[in-house]
Amino acid sequence: MENKETMDNVEETSNETRRRPFYKNRRKFKRKFHVEVKYFYDGEDKEQFMPVYKTSPAAGCDIRNAGPDLVLKPGDFAKLVPSGIGIKIPLGFEAQVRPRSGLGSQGLMVTNTPGTIDADYRGEVKVNLYLIPTAELNADENGKVPKALTIKHGDRFAQLVFAPVKHAKFHEVEEFSEDKFLNERGENGHGSTGSN
Numbered sequence: 001m002e003n004k005e006t007m008d009n010v011e012e013t014s015n016e017t018r019r020r021p022f023y024k025n026r027r028k029f030k031r032k033f034h035v036e037v038k039y040f041y042d043g044e045d046k047e048q049f050m051p052v053y054k055t056s057p058a059a060g061c062d063i064r065n066a067g068p069d070l071v072l073k074p075g076d077f078a079k080l081v082p083s084g085i086g087i088k089i090p091l092g093f094e095a096q097v098r099p100r101s102g103l104g105s106q107g108l109m110v111t112n113t114p115g116t117i118d119a120d121y122r123g124e125v126k127v128n129l130y131l132i133p134t135a136e137l138n139a140d141e142n143g144k145v146p147k148a149l150t151i152k153h154g155d156r157f158a159q160l161v162f163a164p165v166k167h168a169k170f171h172e173v174e175e176f177s178e179d180k181f182l183n184e185r186g187e188n189g190h191g192s193t194g195s196n
Contacts, residue, residue: 033090035162040124041066041084048154049084060098060159063125070151074107075133080126081157089119089162096161097127103157106149107132110158117160127158 039046051061066084089095097115099108111128131149151157 033093033162035090036088038086038088039084040082040086045154046084051085051087051160060100060161062100062156062159063127065151065153065155065157067153069153070129071148072108072129072131072151073148074131076131076148077111078129081129081151083125083127083158086122086124087117087160088122089117091119092165093119093162094165095125096163097125098159098161100156100159103149103151107134108149108157114161119165125160129157 037050039049041049049064049066051063053061063083063085066082070078070081072078087095095117097110097117098113099110109130109132111130115127117125129151
């Protein structure tokens with residue numbers, strides 16, 4: 001009896017290879033490593049501050065505001081907003097702190113994007129925020145400019161992306177060695193390649 005073709009099966013034929021989408025191929029996609037999490041927030045609702053991936057293929061896990069409600073007006077800067085957690089990152093990795101896209105579209109930025117959390121850091125994850133004073137970014141869907149952006153206690157306001165790290169070994173030279181394939185830019189930088 002012939003097998004029924006499904007998205008969960010891999011069928012190789014002379015004409016094509018059908019493979020299920022990578023987000024359904026969980027054995028291959030979910031190559032996880034363990035990150036220890038310590039709560040710095042001691043409230044009864046502390047469990048909500050555990051980082052969470054909202055979709056299976058998401059690169060970033062969201063973190064929440066463990067402090068009081070935060071109100072930012074365009075141009076305001078918020079220093080060291082607490083996430084309520086600390087993380088122990090495996091050696092050979094870093095965690096990058098980035099703004100969430102939904103809030104970024106409203107002008108909310110992480111000031112040192114992407115912020116880096118090193119593997120030897122053991123304190124609470126805290127994030128510096130800045131609300132860009134641009135009318136178009138801060139406008140609501142009706143085109144009206146809100147006076148402020150509110151991040152309530154428990155709101156997801158930033159995300160962590162884990163990335164591998166390699167150390168460089170530095171040595172002094174009088175002149176850079178020649179590279180046959182990388183010689184077009186030279187010392188030109190800061191927009192030297194144009195915009196088109």
